[in-house]
Amino acid sequence: MFIDGRGHITLANRMCDDIFQADTSEWLEHLYYDCIHDHNFVLFIQYVFLTETHAHEQLYFDDGWSVKHYEAYGTPVTNSKSQLHGVVVVLHDITGVKRLEEIRKDFVANVSHELKTPVTSLKGFAETLLNESMENQDVQRQFLEIIWKESDRLQDLVGDLLELSRIETHNFQLNLQPIDLSKIGAETERLLRKKADDKSLQFNVSSEGNKEMIGDAARIKQILLNLLTNAIAYTGEGGEVELNIYEEAEFIVCRVSDTGIGIEKQDLPRVFERFYRVDKARSRDLGGTGLGLAIVKHLLEAHEGTIEAKSKPNVGTMFTICFPKEWSGW
Ligand SMILES: Nc1ncnc2c1ncn2[C@@H]1O[C@H](COP(=O)(O)OP(=O)(O)OP(=O)(O)O)[C@@H](O)[C@H]1O
Ligand SMILES: [Mg+2]
Incomplete structure (x- = not known):
């Protein structure tokens, strides 16, 4: 935006319409402080006029719906005799950075x-x-x-x-190799069997069909470990925890289900966020910090896999992960 020596706006580019949510072509030849409603921005321009020096400031505009952050730069424009011709102001949207x-x-x-x-x-x-x-x-x-x-x-x-x-x-980088998911499932089961027994949980692992795929064995083991540790932690004594690995037309599927405390509908989409715990106090008792599922999600994305969660409070929870069969690395 260019404002001449008399304080009239003489140039406003198309972006100005978006920034000020106004038809700024109507501002041309008008005094800037009559057109611009944001008090801080007016003060900023005034400052450049008064000091005739370059200025730089962070501003935000709140239109009631959303807040946008801008880096504002103002520079006086002078002729060869150092007479002020006007001021150039540039706004740079930094909302994303903020x-x-x-x-x-x-x-x-x-x-x-x-x-x-x-x-x-x-x-x-x-x-x-x-x-x-x-x-x-x-x-x-x-x-x-x-x-x-x-x-x-x-x-x-x-x-x-x-x-x-x-x-x-x-x-x-994933350490990609041909792997057999049922083997990884069995290893995970071995690691968690005692934990499940300690809570007298029925812990069943089943696998059907071809479960060979390309993947990072250690990472996939971690995914299953995190999901099954949750299933065991959030299921009361005597409940059931299950891991089923099976084949679908385009996917190899791992399903971890439990008959535990479940997750309320409004919490379900948020459990993959870092540090998100449905019931902070209870979850902390169980030793959780809320990072397990965030890690699962990232590791799955690295494998081009997907995860879906279904749950009913006091009935149980089911996490289904799908690995695309076609995927062979990159
Ligand atoms: N099978 C489940 N049944 C009920 N709630 C679950 C289940 N799995 C996850 N949750 C809920 O989702 C939250 C997030 O799970 P996540 O594994 O990310 O963290 P955590 O288990 O609390 O801690 P950790 O980082 O040690 O795994 C848990 O705190 C819990 O409230
Ligand atoms: Mg966990």
Whole structure:
């Protein structure tokens, strides 16, 4: 936008219509402060006129529906005798950058919060053990167990965070090989059998048809582990957890289902977000930080796979993942 020495707008490009949500061709030959309603922007232009120096500021325009952020640049235009001809102002839309900044801030806040809780309790229990002459061996042991559990959680959290950031780097590469999903399913079952037995859960694994595909065995194992760990964690004593692997025309499908507490409809689309937990208090008791499904989603995307979740509160939950058979890497 160009504003001449008298303060009249003499040029406004087409983008101005979008930015100001107005027909800015009608602004031409009018005083800028009569046309522009945003007080801060008017002040900004005024500043450039008064100081006759280059200025640069972040502004935002709120039209009641949405907020748009702009980087505003203003430069005086002078002739060879240093007389002011007018001012050029340029607005650069930085709404997307601002949004990313928000996400980053949220993320840091979440991580710090998640780290703070176990660290506080580690410190508290260690302090008590150190300060008080504790005769009672049982209580001592109890405290040490809490310390062990909390440090274990901390280790999981840090591990998950590292895993997520590794997956998100540009040069993240899968170690692709011909794999057999039923083998991976069986390995996962072996790892989790005890956890399921401890809760007296019925844990069934079945596989049918051809389950050979191209994929990264370690990553797919991680996907199944995360889903099944959830199924076991969020299912009460005596319930059922199932892993079915089968073949469809174009896909190899893995289905993890449980007869657990379920997820309310409004929470379902959000469970894949980092740190999202349906019931924070309960989930934390179970040791969760809300990163498991975010990792699952990323790893699946790397395999061009999809995931779908269905659930009914107090009935159970079913996660279905599909790997395209055709996919052979890239
Ligand atoms: N099978 C399930 N049944 C009921 N709720 C589930 C199930 N799977 C996931 N959820 C809900 O979705 C949330 C997110 O799951 P996610 O695995 O990402 O995190 P988490 O289990 O809390 O922590 P972690 O990072 O240790 O896996 C859980 O906190 C839980 O509320
Ligand atoms: Mg989990």
